[in-house]
Amino acid sequence: MKTDHVDLLQIHYVNYVQEFQQIMSEDGAYRAALEAREQGKVRYIGLTGHRPELLAKWVTKHEFDQVLFHLNLAQPFALDELIPAAAARDMMRVAMKPLSGGFIQPVDKAIRYPYSQDVHTIISGMTSAAEVKENLAAMARDVEEPEKDELERLARELGEHNCRRCNYCSCPLEIPIPDVMISSRIRDSFGLLPKGDGFYQKHKEKIFSCADYEPCRETPLCEQKCPYHLPMSTVIRQATAYFG
Ligand code: SF4
Ligand code: SF4
Known part of the structure; x- marks a missing residue:
């Protein structure tokens, strides 16, 4: 890497309580990260994951410098507990997936939503110079209160899933x-x-086959595992309407 240290070492994609316990155990990743920081090999230690409520709890009880989470018009959940908890501890707050993997449009609105929130950095996946320019243009001016209110209203609506x-x-x-x-x-x-x-288009056949999948007729297999008890089978089956 041609460097004697890295600025940020993230313990990445921690979504289960058991995973976090493993990380925090005597010989876990957190201790290794602390040792690397003490040796000057790492400046800051971060935590990333997809469950904002759990991340909020973990960063409140333990010492991390930075946290990375989803924040976009369709996933505004970090606003509830995680961003306030991280801000209270003066942690670096990094929002990822402003376009939610390429689903949200218009791009301008998509970028301006996390840009209007209490985060330091927005990580957006870009694959061309034109996309870089488009993303930067969306941040050319500050977000004033009326626009922020409108974006937050929209996020509540799009986050209903x-x-x-x-x-x-x-x-x-x-x-x-x-x-x-x-x-x-x-x-x-x-x-x-x-x-x-x-x-x-790529997943069309699979989406259509959900309704006829015998093992899920009585109780959808996916829904038994969702910690939020969401009606996934219904949403998947309704998604066939997209194809007309
Ligand atoms: S999406 Fe859920 S309900 Fe549909 S086939 Fe897959 S596991 Fe079963
Ligand atoms: S549907 Fe439920 S279990 Fe699946 S990713 Fe979403 S929140 Fe998690």
């Missing part, structure tokens, strides 16, 4: 459940970006 993208659920047919959950409301309100439409 309540999926945190925790990936506790899995589908034997390999239907990407969280992507369908999160994009369903956006799709109905705004349509989809080309990338989002490509996703639906």
